[in-house]
Amino acid sequence: VDSRTDPQGAMVQVARERGIDIIDGHGVIEARGKKRVIGAIIAPLNATGTALNGPGRALDCDLIASSGGWSPVIHLSSHTGAIPRWSDKAVGFLPGDSIQQERSAGAANGCWRLQACLEQGAAAGANAAMQAGFGNGELTSTAPPTDELPPQAQQALFAVPHTTRNSRAPHQFVDFQLDVTAAGIELAAREGYQSVEHTKRYTAMGFGNDQGKLGNINGMAILAAALNQSIAETGTTIFRPSYTPTTFGAIAGRDVGELFDPERYTAAHRWHQQHGAEWENVGQWKRPWYFPQAGESMQQAVDRECLAVRNAVGILDASTLGKIDIQGADAAEFITRIYTNSFLKLAPGKCRYGLMLKEDGMIFDDGVTACLGPNHYLMFTTTGGAAGVLGWLELWQQTEWPELDVYFTSVTDHWATATVTGPEARRVIDKLCDDVDLSNEAFPFMDWRDGTVAGIKARIFRISFTGELSFEVNVPAHYGRAMWEKLVEAGEEFGITPYGTEAMHVLRAEKGFIIVGQDTDGSMTPFDVNMGWVVGKNKAFSFLGKRSLERSDCQREGRKQLVGLKTIEPERVLPEGAQIVDDPNQPIPMTMQGHVTSSYYSAHLGHSIALAVVKGGLKRMGETVHCPLADGRSIAAKIVSSVFYDPEGERHNV
Structure with missing residues (x-):
């Protein structure tokens, strides 16, 4: 019709x-x-x-579709103070004379043909460049030719007439969100609301989240007809920022009270369910805790998973790790100020581990950051700390260093990550990836490569949280399950074993790798956890927390320091959180020397292991301490290095 x-x-x-x-x-x-x-x-x-x-x-018919024509987006022009002007040719309002240093071109200026849009855009750009002191405003080239359908004659049909007056006709909706009708606009005119701004508020026309983009032109034309005026005489409403509605959540303070916490799932969640995973809540994420087989206890399942990683190959769903895309000319400078070590010379294709401190010098988060290209980085954070780290970065960029050109985007949900780790890891990846040289010489530890895994474009990282040869395969999230299933299939001949967060904790504890928030508690500096090696000594800019590290309390003797504990009775596992004393028979209240932060049984080592913070612990190697229990007994343990397995790091460097 x-x-x-x-x-x-x-x-x-x-x-x-x-x-x-x-x-x-x-x-x-x-x-x-x-x-x-x-x-x-x-x-x-x-x-x-x-x-x-x-x-x-x-x-x-069972469907009625209406052609609404085209309407220039004049909102941004209005924000600068320009007064819109009506155009019978465009059948819409066009941007008025520029008030500020801006130019409108193309569709925003009522031009619908591609060729003309390109020409207008080039002319507007040349004029803007001239106003900024570049060039004389003349074009040095012409717009490329386009293949497009010729424009067709338009007919302005703002309201379809009826056999009866609008007030008696069936509803003729103008604003579909707020049910504003043609009869309602005519009533507004009869009631004396002759200004378009008054009519807007009387009828609520344009108050929806489309801000009148769909129906306002029709409404203004109906009002003009009711007032026996032209649309140009009636005018239009003036738009205020912002063009895209701003949510209250974006401007609300940080303390918003209690909220429901959503459950988040990885792309391979259904696969884990189908294979009997027990679950652990990590932040908002549901993560596989362990994968018990028939008749297995939790400890037996975890032992099996750990031994598979140490002796063959395991696979972990690491999609939950926070991922922040960082870009901008000052990205490297910003990251260097945030982390304790420098990233200014990190080359594309390389990765570097970093520690993040609060202003008081205490460990806030840790993770690996990779250089994806010039001025482009990908920062990995802890699972539970992802939102906090992003907020921390934005806080410092917006309030303290606004002069730095840097932008942050959370891409955690964009990527699915599978960690393939163990002596056979390279052989598993090699079966599915033929466009990346996976040898240690061509693809060393702490490097990353773009490649194709199982036919899926992927980013492959040589990062290890187990101490074994590891490849972290990242693909777009909607390919996550497909990638996971292909990796499991490729690894069957090598005995690949899915493992969960409990086995991950055991494996990292064997290597002495900390988990922020478990082995640290907001009162630990890098030196307290024996990680002074990651603190830059000659950084040009004082990284966050550096001044606080120089306080006398941060340098005093007797601070609690991270050490390993090995129980005298190998089978006994220390309770996490257990207090540490020198003499279990001393009178109460006992003098506490520290506490256990992580504790597990290591099937590979054949004895229990624990990480603990002990006063002056790094100078107390070989001493015996005790952990009193609630039932009156105590467990004796020897203070040892926090690295129980492969202290030279040879296993991951092959």
Whole structure:
């Protein structure tokens, strides 16, 4: 149904060639149906579309679609103070004369043809460059030719007439979100609301989240007709920032009270469910805790998973690790200020571990950051700390270093990550990846490569949280399960074993790797956890927390320091959180020397292991301490290095 009489043009011709009946010179005056569309009433229109030219007739249909034409987006121009002007040719309002240093071009300026849009854009750019002191405003080249359909004649049809007055006709909706009708706008005019701003507020026209982008032009035209004015005389509403609605959550303070916490799932969650995973809540994420086989206890399952990683190959769903994409000319400088070590010379294809401190010098988070390209980095954070770290980065960029050109985007949910780790890890990846040289010489530890794994474009990282040869395969999240299944299939001949967070904790504790928030408690400096090696000594800029590290309390003797504990009875596992004393028989209250932060049984080592913080612990190697229990007994343990396995790091460097 076309309101124009004898319409012509390429699109009309295409429709006719396909056998589509075009009823010209008509309009849809009613939709029929109650809970769904069952038909329409159409009637002939006069040449201007302002009155009916004959009786209506019924058509059967189940859908009515309306062509709304084009309307320039003048909002940004209005924000600068420019007054919109009506154009009969564009059948819409165009940007007015520029008030500030801005130019409108192309569709935003009422131009719908691609060729003309390119020409206007180039001219506007040349003019803006001249105003900024570059060039003379003349173009040095022409826009490329375009292949496009010629424009067709438009007909302004703001409201379809009816056999009765609008006030008695079926509802003619103008604003579909707020149910504003043509009759309601005419009523506003009769009530004296003759200003378009008053009519907007009387009817709520344009108050929806589209801010009038769909219906305001029609509403203004209906108001103009009711006032017997032109649309130019009636005018339009002036738009205020922002163009895209801002949520209250974006401007609310940080303390918003209690909220529901959503559950988050990785791309391979269903696979884990189908293979019997027991679950652990890590932040908002559901992570596989362990994968018990028939008749296995938790300890037996964890032992099996750990031994598989040490002796063959295991696979872990590491998708939950926080991932922050960092870009900008000052990205490396910003990261160097945030971390304790320098990233200024980190080359593309390389990765580096970093510690993040709060202003008081205490460990806040840790993780690996990779250089993806010039001025482009990917920062990995702890699972539970991802949101906090992103907020921390944004806080410092916005309030303290706004002059730095750097941008942050959380991409945690964009990527699915599978960690393939163990002596056979390279052979598993090699079966699925033929465009990356996986040898240690070509692809060393703490490097990353772009490649294809199982036919899926992937980022592969040589990072290890187990101490074994490891490859972390990252693919777009919607390919996550497919990648996981292909890796498991490829690893079957090597005995690949899915493992969960409990085995991950055991494996990292054997290597002495800390978990922020478990082995640290907000009162630990890098030197307290024996990680002074990651603190830059000659950084040009004082990283966050550096000054606090120089306080006397941070350098005093007797601070609690991270050490390993090995129980005298190998099978006994220390309770996490257990207090440490020198003499279990001393009178109460006992003098506490520290506490256990992590404790497990190591099937590979054949004895229990624990990490603990002990006063002056690094100078007490070989001493025996005790952990009193609630039942009056105590467990004796010897202070040892926090690295129980492969202290030289040879296993991951092959």
